[in-house]
Amino acid sequence: MxxxxxxxxxxxxxxxxxxxxxxxxxxxxxxGRSTQPPPIPKGTTASETADWMEVVRDVDAEFETTWTRESLSTAPAADWQTVSRRVSLALIGSSISLEDMRWLESLPEGTQVDALTERLLADHRFADYWAERLGRAYVGADEGPFIVYRRRRFITWLSQQLHDQVPYSQIVRQLITAKGIWTENPQVNFLTVTLDTTEKGRVDPVRLAARTSRAFLGMRIDCLECHDDFLGNVNLGTTSEPLEGTQRDFHHLAAFYSTAANSIQGIRDDGEAYEYQFLYEDETEEVEPIVPFLPELLTTDPAADDLPTRQQLAHWVTHPENIPAARAAVNRVWALMFGKPLSDPVDDIPLHGPFPAGLDRLAHDFAEHDWDLRRLIRIISHLQTFQLDSRCDFEVTSEHEQAWAVYPLxxxxxxxxxxxxxxxxxxxxxxxxxxxxxxxxxxxxxxxxxxxxxxxxxxxxxxxxxxxxxxxxxxxxxxxxxxxxxxxxxxxxxxxxxxxxxxxxxxxxxxxxxxxxxxxxxxxxxxxxxxxxxxxxxxxxxxxxxxxxxxxxxxxxx
Incomplete structure (x- = not known):
């Protein structure tokens, strides 16, 4: 050449x-394309969002009442760049690209945070990131038992559910009632992750009851596995008639999973009863599946008695009137948005309160609107507490941080x-x-x-x-x-x-x-x-x- x-x-x-x-x-x-606004998903016009903006005002009012009662000053509002970075870290686990910063700067003043929120909620990165975060509450972070558990398939399935905007309640029902092969039906991995601790090829009802109580109910009743509550940490019953938690309460919950067995066809229900030998008892006994609170919600469906036990439990957990379960979901979403839960720890909310400002109002709205995660995220991102600065011209005390009068570092x-x-x-x-x-x-x-x-x-x-x-x-x-x-x-x-x-x-x-x-x-x-x-x-x-x-x-x- x-x-x-x-x-x-x-x-x-x-x-x-x-x-x-x-x-x-x-x-x-x-x-370039960085200045071209993406199409905004439906459901974001002012008239369509008026109902959830009312929730924003109600929750803001609850926090303002708390600040006034405790004589707390509040931080000023943060600038839109700071709030936008919070939204990006919360929804996709990453800061904002220069390309998207340029796009945001091209938008009319005051619209940037809303536009970014809608863009990210429609992005697969949101579904992927939240699937991993929620997946840790559902199946943990470890790889689990060999062959019968596929964590990656579970996370991919969960991501698709979130991207398709499947209601949170439906996702939970699919997890609790899952059947079949863990590869063909990835939601089955919620059950098969417990197979490594069993000897008969059955799922572990104890581990599943603990996971259900923490992830879906926001309660640590798994401490009742071995003995009654001697320290007053678990309160069940009703607001007017509270009861101390007992060992039986936990194992009654575990009994809902006793019918799930693994076979060549995967997970199926075979109707086997749950047996357990309680502390100070000489023999094992058959334990009936009973929910730890709000038992009336389990029998509202006339056909409930004919349903398999896991379906009964799934319907009870996601019942519109099961506000404790809605509180648990709201508290976890709040934690993912802020980096810390509204009620700490995230999985230990008192059944009868007291509840922090905003939690009950958000939980009722969440349950009333088909457990819509995106609606809840929009509400939280519009709250005054989410848009406060973390810097202020007064000394920040623990009281300010506990009352959310400043944005937490x-x-x-x-x-x-x-x-x-x-x-x-x-x-x-x-x-x-x-x-x-x-x-x-x-x-x-x-x-x-x-x-x-x-x-x-x-x-x-x-x-x-x-x-x-x-x-x-x-x-x-x-x-x-x-x-x-x-x-x-x-x-x-x-x-x-x-x-x-x-x-x-x-x-x-x-x-x-x-x-x-x-x-x-x-x-x-x-x-x-x-x-x-x-x-x-x-x-x-x-x-x-x-x-x-x-x-x-x-x-x-x-």
Missing amino acids: KWYQSLARWTLLAAVGLLGVGYLANGLSGD IRLRPEQVASSIIQSCRLATLDRQSALLVQLQAFGEKNDFINRYGDTGEDEFGQDAITITQRLLAMNGKLVNERTGENPFMNASSQIAMFATDDAHAVEITYLSILNRRPTDEESAAWIRQSEQGVSRRQFVEDLYWILINSSEFSWNH
Whole structure:
């Protein structure tokens, strides 16, 4: 090949590469698809949302009453960029891409948070992220027994249910009543995850009763498995006639699952009775399936007595008048939105109260509107408590935090840290529309980072202090070093250094990409002074990226 032919080939490859980089960097100017508003799903006009806005006003009034009664000052309202970042972290577990920040900035003032919420609720990333979060409450975080349990299939099924907007009550009923093979009917994995602790090839009623009480009822009655409640931690009965929890209450709940057995056809009901030897008793006895509270809801259906026990339990748990179950769902959704539950712990809500402000009103609305998760999320995102700032001009006390008079400072969970790092180091939005190789790379990077950083397991809302190992991983780990290093085809830092019009523009784009806000005048001036110290634009932007990713502002929801 002659020299000029070789030169022409390399020139063509370089031109294609520059076009590719230019396409990746189109978010710098805000041009391209980032400024095109996506179609907003139905059900979001002012007239259609008037009913749930009434709930917002009612809950806001309850919190304001609490603040007035306790003479608490409240933080001012946060800016739309801060609230938008909260929404993104809550719904997809990641900060906002530069591409979407540019789109949001193009929208009329005051519409950004609503538009982002609707966009993300319609995005598969919301369904995928919430399926993983809810899945930990339903089946745990471990891989479970070999062959008879497929956690990934369960999470994929749950994600599709959420994306298809299947009511929460229907999802719960499918889990409790699941039958068949765990691969063909992924919801069956809610039951088969317990097969590793049984000797007869049957599901474990005790573990399923514990999971049901915590995940669906928001009660820790599994402490009654071995003995009665001697400490007054479990109260059942009614508001007017409360009863202390007993060992029998727990095993009556477990009896609903005793009929589920595993066979060559998968999970099926064979009608076997539940037997247990209670403390201080000499023999085992047959235990009748009885719900731990509101027994009248179990027999409202005339055909209830003819239903298999698991169907009876499913109907009872999701009955519109089973407000404790609705409270449990609301409390978990609140925890996923804020990073901490309204009633703490998330799975231990007193049956008869007292309840924190807003919980009962939200629970009744949730039950009355077909257990609609998206409606509940919209309501919470519009609450004054969700839109308060975490900074204020008065000393924040524990009373302020307990009354939600300021937005809580919550350390990001490992998956949120990983996803935010990966997203902030790319200019375009990482979603299912991204190139397959890009998605696979991001998936691998995220899993590797979480494995090293430490997964919280089922303890979704613990607030342990960050460890030295975690801090070092963020500072010197492979993910941060590779994503902030020189790579004009993949890394935002290199693309910003190449295409930013000046240093001030580079600082602005970097802040929008990482912290989802513009720098203050003081911040911008300080960084520009640093850039004038003789370092190259590329090195300056790389250093700025590393510093902001390792800042406290990046690693906390605020």
